[in-house]
Amino acid sequence: MPDNRISLGQGILKGLALTIKHFISRPIITVQYPEERLVTSRRIRGCDLVWDSERCTACCTCAKSCPQGNIHIETKVRPDNTREAVVFEIDHGRSMFCGLCVESCPFDAIHMGRSYERATYNRDSLVIPKEKLVAQGDRQPSGYFRPQFEETLPPQSLLIYGGKSSEVKTPENPPPQSPATAAPVSEKKEPAEREKVGVK
Amino acid sequence: MDWLHWIIYVVIILAFVLTLVMSFILIERRVVGRFQLRLGPNRVGPQGILQPVADAVKILLKEDIIPSKVDRVVHLLAPIVTFAPAVLIFAVIPFQQAGNGLFFDLKSTASMVDLDVGVLFIFAISSISVVGLVMAGWASNNKYALLGAMRTIAQMVSYEIPMVLAVLGIVLIAGSLSLADIVDKQNIPFILLQPLGFFIYFLGATAEMNRSPFDLLEAESEIVAGVNIEYSGMKFAMFFLGEYAYALAVSTITSVLFLGGAKFPWGLLPQSFIWLLVKILLVFFVILWIRSTLPRVRVDQLMGFAWKFLLPLSLINLFLVAAEGMLPSGFTWPIVALNVTLAVALVVIWANRFYRVGGAKVA
Amino acid sequence: MALKTEPIVVNMGPQHPSTHGVFRMRVTFDGEIIKDLEPVMGYLHRGVEKLAESRTYTQFIPLTDRLDYLASMTNNLAYVLAVEKLGNIEVPPRAQYLRVIMAEMMRISSHLMAVGFMINDMGAFYTPLLYMYREREKLLDLFEMVCGQRLTYNYMRIGGLSHDVPPEFLPALKKFVSEMPGFIDEYDQLLKENEILLARTKGVGILSKELAINSSASGPVLRGSGVKWDIRKADPYLVYDKLNFEIPTGTVGDIYDRYWVRMVEMRQSVRILEQAIEQLPAGEIRTALPHLVRPPCGEAYGHIEAPKGELGFYIISDTGVAPYRCHIRAPSLINLTALKDMVVGLMLADAIITLGSIDIVLGEVDR
Known part of the structure; x- marks a missing residue:
C-alpha cells in the first residue's frame, strides 16, 4: 500500500540530497x-543493405518478403539458364529496417549494413541502385541473421x-x-x- | 563630477548585468546539465563558453513576428517594461563598501546612488516587471498567454507581502533602509540572525522571479510558455534576459541583505566586490539546485503556500525580531542559536499545521 | 456587483508539449477550473489494422512495433501469441522464457518512461526523467544486442524468436538485474516522499473502482484504482504460472496510486527477470514452420499484460497468407476514455498530469 505519512519537508530535503550527490560524485x-x-x-540492422552480386540468383524472395515493397528487381535469363538481376534497387527512404529480406534470402546474398549515418539532402539519393549496394567503404555487412559475420565483428x-x-x-x-x-x-x-x- | 559618476556607473552596471546575465545563462545550462549527469552545451568555443553569444546571434537573426491580431503598441512595449526594472534595481546595489578593500580602497560606497530608502526602492521597482508581463499576456491575444498573465498577477502580488515582511526584519536589525548601511551593520551575516527571514525571503523571491518550483508563469508543460508564447526574435530575448537579470538581481539582493554583501564573513579578509560575486554565484547555484530537483506546484497550492504558510511565518518572524531588538546588545551568539532553533521549530510546526488545515488547498 | 464571466475554450494540442504526441484536448475552462474536456484523436491514424489485411502474417510483425513504440517487444509478443493460438503452434520452452525476459525488460523500460514523463509534466526540469533514461538506455543496449535495433525490435516470430540471445547477453542482464533495485531506491528517494509531488498527485485525478471496471480500463490505471487484475495471473500465458510475483494495487485510484503501482511493478519485473534467468532452459528457439504461415480457418484473441494494460490482437483467418481481419485492443485508447471523468472540476495543471499518469502512446491510441 502507498504510505500516508505526514510530510514536513523531509521528502524535498531527501530529493535535494540525491541531486547534489549526483552533482558531486556521479x-x-x-x-x-x-x-x-x-x-x-554485432547484429545491428543498420542503415544500408549490402548486396552480394555473386551470390544473388535473382530469385526475388527478398522483394516478396518486404512488407513495404521497397525492393525493386528486374531480372534477365543468362545464356546458361541462370538468372541475373539487371535492376536491384532499394528505397531506403521508405525502408523500416525490419530485416525480413535478409532473413528470407536463401543464398545469404543480402545483408543488413552496419553504418548508421546516412542522412542525405534529397530523397532521390535514398533510392540506391545495385552498383552502390555492394560492400564498399563503410558499407559493410552486419551479423544480423548471418552468424558467419557475427563472429568476426567487434x-x-x-x-x-x-x-x-x-x-x-x-x-x-x-x-x-x-x-x-x-x-x-x-x-x-x-x-x-x-x-x-x-x-x- | 556628478555626471561623470553617473556615466561611469551606468557603464559599470550595464557591463555587470549583461556579462553576468550571459554567464548565468551558460552557468545554468552547464550546472543543470551536471545535475542531470550530462555535460550541457560544450560545442561553441572552449567548454562552450561562447554558447550565449551563439544564442544571441541566432536570436537576433530570427524573424520578428508580430501576430496580426495583437495590440501592437502594448505588445512591443511589454518586453522593455519587463526588462528595464531588473536593471534599475542595480542602481542602489553597493558593490563595495567605503573603506579598505582587498584590491583598492574607496572613499565612498561603490554604488550608483546610495539611497536612504534603498530597500523600498528595490521592492517598488521590482514590482513593475509584473506590469510588463501582464501587458504581454493581454496584448498577445492568446489564451495561454492570458492564463499565464492571470497566474502572474496572482503570484507576484501574493509573494510580495511575505517577502517584504521578511526583509523588514533585516531593516529592524540594521536600523536603516540604505543597503550600504545594512552591509555595514553585518558584522556577522544576517542569515545567522535571521534564518527564518532568509527562508521566507528566498522562497518568496524564487516565486517572484518565476523559478522552479514556482515557475507557473512559464509552465512549459501546462501553458506552453505562458506570456512568451507569441514573442519571437529579439522581443523574446528581452523577456529571457529580463528573467535572468531578475535572477541576478535576486541573487545580488540576497547576498547584500543576508550574506554580508562585499564583506568577507567576520571580516577575516578585507572586503571586496569579489566576495559579492562569489556570494551571488552561490545563491544562484542554490536556485539551480532547487530547480533541477523539484516539480512545479499547482496554482492554488502556490497561493495557499503564500497566504497560509509564508505570511503567518513572516509575521511571527517580525514579532520575534522586534522582541529580540529589546534585549541588551552583546548576546550575538546566543541569539543566533536561539534564532536557528526557533526557525527550524517554527517551520516544522507550521508545516505540520499547514498540512492539517488542508495543506495548500484554497477552498 | 457580479462581474460577467464566460468560459474559455482552449485547444490543447495537437502541438502541445505535454500531450505525449499528437493528442488534442478541447478543454473548456472557467478560470483555471476545467468544466469540460473533449479528447480529439486520430492525428496519427495510419490504418494499421487495414494494413494487416494486405501483409502476410510475418510481414505484419514489424508493423506492430509501430503501435506502442515505447514497448515494441510486447506488441510483437501479443501479436505472435494470437497467431500461434490461431494456428495451434507450439513454442519451444527456451523461446517462452526468452519472451518473458524480453517482456519484463520492456515493462521496466516502459514504466521508466511513463513515470519520468509524468514527473516531467509536473514541471520537474527533466532531472528524474534523465535519471530514468540512464537505466532505460542500458536496457535498449541489451535489446540492440539481441535483435539489432533499439526501438523497433521485430524480434518475435510466429513459433518462436528470430534469434537466440548472444552469449554475452545473460551476464549483462544479470548485472542489470542486480543493479536495478538500487536505482529504483534512488527514484523513490527523489520522488516518493516529495511534498510537492504528494500535494500534486494525492487525491487528484481519481478514477473510482467502479468506473475503472466499467470503462474497461486495464494495466496500472486499473490496478491503481484497487482492482487486482493482471492477465499474467488471471489468464497466464507463456510461463508466467511458473514464476513468483505479486500484483501491486492502489487504494484510491489517484495519480499517486498509479505512479506507485508502476514503481512497484518495476521491482516485481526485476524479480521475474531473476527467476526467468535462473530457470532458462537450453534448446531450440523456433519451431520449424513454412515460410508463409497459413493458419486454419477461424478466429483467435490473444492478449497479454502489456506495460500499459491489456493488449489484445483479434485475428480472423480465412486460410489465406494474410489475416482476413485484425483488430487491436489498444490499452492506451481504452484507458484514455476515462480521462474526462477524472479531470472535470480539477485545474489545468491536474489535467496534464492525469493524462501523463494514464501513460498514453499515440501510436497505439490512433493506430
Whole structure:
C-alpha cells in the first residue's frame, strides 16, 4: 500500500540530497557523439543493405518478403539458364529496417549494413541502385541473421559496463582487436562506481 | 563630477548585468546539465563558453513576428517594461563598501546612488516587471498567454507581502533602509540572525522571479510558455534576459541583505566586490539546485503556500525580531542559536499545521 | 456587483508539449477550473489494422512495433501469441522464457518512461526523467544486442524468436538485474516522499473502482484504482504460472496510486527477470514452420499484460497468407476514455498530469 505519512519537508530535503550527490560524485553518462562512439551491436540492422552480386540468383524472395515493397528487381535469363538481376534497387527512404529480406534470402546474398549515418539532402539519393549496394567503404555487412559475420565483428559496448565491451572474456577466446573496439569509449566511466550504486 | 559618476556607473552596471546575465545563462545550462549527469552545451568555443553569444546571434537573426491580431503598441512595449526594472534595481546595489578593500580602497560606497530608502526602492521597482508581463499576456491575444498573465498577477502580488515582511526584519536589525548601511551593520551575516527571514525571503523571491518550483508563469508543460508564447526574435530575448537579470538581481539582493554583501564573513579578509560575486554565484547555484530537483506546484497550492504558510511565518518572524531588538546588545551568539532553533521549530510546526488545515488547498 | 464571466475554450494540442504526441484536448475552462474536456484523436491514424489485411502474417510483425513504440517487444509478443493460438503452434520452452525476459525488460523500460514523463509534466526540469533514461538506455543496449535495433525490435516470430540471445547477453542482464533495485531506491528517494509531488498527485485525478471496471480500463490505471487484475495471473500465458510475483494495487485510484503501482511493478519485473534467468532452459528457439504461415480457418484473441494494460490482437483467418481481419485492443485508447471523468472540476495543471499518469502512446491510441 502507498504510505500516508505526514510530510514536513523531509521528502524535498531527501530529493535535494540525491541531486547534489549526483552533482558531486556521479560520472557523466552522455557520450560525446561525433568524437566518441559506442560500438554498435554485432547484429545491428543498420542503415544500408549490402548486396552480394555473386551470390544473388535473382530469385526475388527478398522483394516478396518486404512488407513495404521497397525492393525493386528486374531480372534477365543468362545464356546458361541462370538468372541475373539487371535492376536491384532499394528505397531506403521508405525502408523500416525490419530485416525480413535478409532473413528470407536463401543464398545469404543480402545483408543488413552496419553504418548508421546516412542522412542525405534529397530523397532521390535514398533510392540506391545495385552498383552502390555492394560492400564498399563503410558499407559493410552486419551479423544480423548471418552468424558467419557475427563472429568476426567487434563486441558491442554496453552502457551497463560503463560503455565497455560486452565480450565474455575466456582464456581461449580473447576479444578480437579491431579499430572499432579501440575506438574511444570515454574513460570517465567507472564501473566500480556503478557497482556501488546497485548493491543496496 | 556628478555626471561623470553617473556615466561611469551606468557603464559599470550595464557591463555587470549583461556579462553576468550571459554567464548565468551558460552557468545554468552547464550546472543543470551536471545535475542531470550530462555535460550541457560544450560545442561553441572552449567548454562552450561562447554558447550565449551563439544564442544571441541566432536570436537576433530570427524573424520578428508580430501576430496580426495583437495590440501592437502594448505588445512591443511589454518586453522593455519587463526588462528595464531588473536593471534599475542595480542602481542602489553597493558593490563595495567605503573603506579598505582587498584590491583598492574607496572613499565612498561603490554604488550608483546610495539611497536612504534603498530597500523600498528595490521592492517598488521590482514590482513593475509584473506590469510588463501582464501587458504581454493581454496584448498577445492568446489564451495561454492570458492564463499565464492571470497566474502572474496572482503570484507576484501574493509573494510580495511575505517577502517584504521578511526583509523588514533585516531593516529592524540594521536600523536603516540604505543597503550600504545594512552591509555595514553585518558584522556577522544576517542569515545567522535571521534564518527564518532568509527562508521566507528566498522562497518568496524564487516565486517572484518565476523559478522552479514556482515557475507557473512559464509552465512549459501546462501553458506552453505562458506570456512568451507569441514573442519571437529579439522581443523574446528581452523577456529571457529580463528573467535572468531578475535572477541576478535576486541573487545580488540576497547576498547584500543576508550574506554580508562585499564583506568577507567576520571580516577575516578585507572586503571586496569579489566576495559579492562569489556570494551571488552561490545563491544562484542554490536556485539551480532547487530547480533541477523539484516539480512545479499547482496554482492554488502556490497561493495557499503564500497566504497560509509564508505570511503567518513572516509575521511571527517580525514579532520575534522586534522582541529580540529589546534585549541588551552583546548576546550575538546566543541569539543566533536561539534564532536557528526557533526557525527550524517554527517551520516544522507550521508545516505540520499547514498540512492539517488542508495543506495548500484554497477552498 | 457580479462581474460577467464566460468560459474559455482552449485547444490543447495537437502541438502541445505535454500531450505525449499528437493528442488534442478541447478543454473548456472557467478560470483555471476545467468544466469540460473533449479528447480529439486520430492525428496519427495510419490504418494499421487495414494494413494487416494486405501483409502476410510475418510481414505484419514489424508493423506492430509501430503501435506502442515505447514497448515494441510486447506488441510483437501479443501479436505472435494470437497467431500461434490461431494456428495451434507450439513454442519451444527456451523461446517462452526468452519472451518473458524480453517482456519484463520492456515493462521496466516502459514504466521508466511513463513515470519520468509524468514527473516531467509536473514541471520537474527533466532531472528524474534523465535519471530514468540512464537505466532505460542500458536496457535498449541489451535489446540492440539481441535483435539489432533499439526501438523497433521485430524480434518475435510466429513459433518462436528470430534469434537466440548472444552469449554475452545473460551476464549483462544479470548485472542489470542486480543493479536495478538500487536505482529504483534512488527514484523513490527523489520522488516518493516529495511534498510537492504528494500535494500534486494525492487525491487528484481519481478514477473510482467502479468506473475503472466499467470503462474497461486495464494495466496500472486499473490496478491503481484497487482492482487486482493482471492477465499474467488471471489468464497466464507463456510461463508466467511458473514464476513468483505479486500484483501491486492502489487504494484510491489517484495519480499517486498509479505512479506507485508502476514503481512497484518495476521491482516485481526485476524479480521475474531473476527467476526467468535462473530457470532458462537450453534448446531450440523456433519451431520449424513454412515460410508463409497459413493458419486454419477461424478466429483467435490473444492478449497479454502489456506495460500499459491489456493488449489484445483479434485475428480472423480465412486460410489465406494474410489475416482476413485484425483488430487491436489498444490499452492506451481504452484507458484514455476515462480521462474526462477524472479531470472535470480539477485545474489545468491536474489535467496534464492525469493524462501523463494514464501513460498514453499515440501510436497505439490512433493506430
